[in-house]
Amino acid sequence: MEHGSFNDPSQGTFSMTDEDHTLANSIRFTLNQDPRVTFCGYSIPHPSDARVNIRIQTTGDPAREVLKDSCQDQMLVCQHVRSTFDQAVMEFKSKKALKSLESMDIKS
Amino acid sequence: MVSANEEQRTEKIPVWDLPDVPSGNLPAHLELQRTRTVCTNDAPIHTENIQYSGAYASMGVDNSMRFEKFCKNFRVEVIRLGDDEMEFDMVGIDASLANAFRRILISELPTMAIENVLVANNTSVVQDEVLAHRLGLIPLKVDPRLFNYKSENDQPSEKNTIVFKLHSRCEKKSSRINVKSSELKWLPGGSEFALSTEKPTQDSTSKVKTYTSFTCSQDSLPEFSSNPIAPTHDDITLAVLGPGQEIELEAHAVKGMGKTHAKWSPVATAWYRMLPEVILLQEIEDEKAEELIKKCPVNVFDIEDIGKGRKRATVARPRSCTLCRECIRGDDWDKLVALQRVKDHFIFTIESTGALPPDVLFTEAVKILEDKCERVITEMS
Numbered sequence: 001m002e003h004g005s006f007n008d009p010s011q012g013t014f015s016m017t018d019e020d021h022t023l024a025n026s027i028r029f030t031l032n033q034d035p036r037v038t039f040c041g042y043s044i045p046h047p048s049d050a051r052v053n054i055r056i057q058t059t060g061d062p063a064r065e066v067l068k069d070s071c072q073d074q075m076l077v078c079q080h081v082r083s084t085f086d087q088a089v090m091e092f093k094s095k096k097a098l099k100s101l102e103s104m105d106i107k108s
Numbered sequence: 109m110v111s112a113n114e115e116q117r118t119e120k121i122p123v124w125d126l127p128d129v130p131s132g133n134l135p136a137h138l139e140l141q142r143t144r145t146v147c148t149n150d151a152p153i154h155t156e157n158i159q160y161s162g163a164y165a166s167m168g169v170d171n172s173m174r175f176e177k178f179c180k181n182f183r184v185e186v187i188r189l190g191d192d193e194m195e196f197d198m199v200g201i202d203a204s205l206a207n208a209f210r211r212i213l214i215s216e217l218p219t220m221a222i223e224n225v226l227v228a229n230n231t232s233v234v235q236d237e238v239l240a241h242r243l244g245l246i247p248l249k250v251d252p253r254l255f256n257y258k259s260e261n262d263q264p265s266e267k268n269t270i271v272f273k274l275h276s277r278c279e280k281k282s283s284r285i286n287v288k289s290s291e292l293k294w295l296p297g298g299s300e301f302a303l304s305t306e307k308p309t310q311d312s313t314s315k316v317k318t319y320t321s322f323t324c325s326q327d328s329l330p331e332f333s334s335n336p337i338a339p340t341h342d343d344i345t346l347a348v349l350g351p352g353q354e355i356e357l358e359a360h361a362v363k364g365m366g367k368t369h370a371k372w373s374p375v376a377t378a379w380y381r382m383l384p385e386v387i388l389l390q391e392i393e394d395e396k397a398e399e400l401i402k403k404c405p406v407n408v409f410d411i412e413d414i415g416k417g418r419k420r421a422t423v424a425r426p427r428s429c430t431l432c433r434e435c436i437r438g439d440d441w442d443k444l445v446a447l448q449r450v451k452d453h454f455i456f457t458i459e460s461t462g463a464l465p466p467d468v469l470f471t472e473a474v475k476i477l478e479d480k481c482e483r484v485i486t487e488m489s
């Protein structure tokens with residue numbers, strides 16, 4: 001899965017099967033947010049191959065650890081998105097329920 | 109020689125007397141590039157997202173959106189929420205993540221759809237394969253989370269297959285009939301067709317082997333006993349039968365994903381657009397204002413009275429702007445009106461096909477992105 005060099009862990013290319021732009025593009029963004037990353041990018045070698053290659057170069061930290069941290073970060077972001085979304089939906093639903101109650105009051 | 113006049117014009121200002129760019133903030137033109145896409149007459153500009161955290165490090169500005177900052181800025185506002193459609197605003201997130209959610213909604217959320225059709229009799233004008241394709245595209249009202257995927261060598265069981273039967277005949281000398289999706293009848297006990305390899309047994313008490321091997325009836329399961337499985341809509345025309353024609357078939361639905369075939373996509377479509385921003389760069393008054401209002405096909409502008417019989421144009425409904433650029437066409441109008449999009453404000457719309465409500469679909473999509481990240485972490489450790 002990893003094609004890095006043995007003597008320099010600070011850079012590496014990670015090949016992931018069964019993934020596409022969905023994961024690669026979002027993880028590239030999250031990696032770019034990490035100040036330890038000096039370069040990162042991804043490519044899809046062939047469109048009929050379900051595979052992406054993610055290239056990471058860091059300021060010194062091992063690339064695989066940085067990638068793992070980014071995945072962790074992205075999971076946290078997703079969890080926050082989910083909880084914020086659920087709360088917004090709940091608020092909307094309760095507001096709507098309240099409104100229909102009020103209009104029933106007016107009619108009766 | 110420099111004339112006195114010219115000297116005055118090029119008078120030097122000491123650098124420390126220049127107005128300071130407040131540290132921690134980008135100069136206005138860079139901030140515009142970073143946060144807005146500007147729609148000019150010929151093409152949009154600044155369309156790229158500046159993702160690199162150190163992009164503005166030389167100016168002492170941190171461009172990163174780490175978790176704490178993200179939490180502070182991120183918000184969601186629901187605009188519309190129905191049984192199968194919703195619209196919401198998602199603010200403070202990068203396009204790469206918003207796009208990941210959209211892509212997952214369309215192609216990686218599982219649903220149930222008809223995959224195998226066993227045709228016992230079809231004398232209608234619709235060929236078997238066309239009819240099977242039409243059946244596949246019918247959305248089914250069933251929660252896919254209650255089922256497993258069926259791989260190639262799995263036996264069809266009550267955990268991975270839903271069976272429907274359709275038997276419709278148009279009597280001779282009657283008029284033509286429409287076969288609608290409501291004719292699809294759920295068979296909770298599985299297939300009723302005997303396997304063709306099965307020899308008729310003398311012993312009539314032993315059960316005939318059918319195309320499915322259900323161990324129990326699906327309607328005895330608590331999930332389905334109260335809400336029977338059926339197509340979402342019961343008025344989809346499948347075929348038209350003339351007098352004397354007949355269709356008899358069984359349709360087997362399995363779980364799948366939109367990237368295999370669009371029939372498994374749980375959304376009719378899911379899309380987002382960035383929030384449009386319409387800005388009047390100068391006061392636009394009187395005839396000019398009237399002219400501007402006439403230009404816009406979706407009524408973005410309004411006229412406001414400013415007393416003494418004078419009128420002024422205002423931007424009343426920027427959200428409905430389609431960025432058709434009609435208002436900046438010709439005659440230096442682009443000096444008066446600026447059209448922009450906000451890069452981190454997404455107006456997200458989800459149209460569900462009915463299997464799950466749209467808000468549940470979105471939460472499921474976010475969960476799938478989480479799972480993807482988790483998979484990477486476990487694979488690497």
Ligand code: SF4
Pocket residue numbers: 386403404405406407408428429430431432433434435436447
């Ligand atoms: S771009 Fe088109 S829709 Fe938007 S304000 Fe101008 S004329 Fe109206």
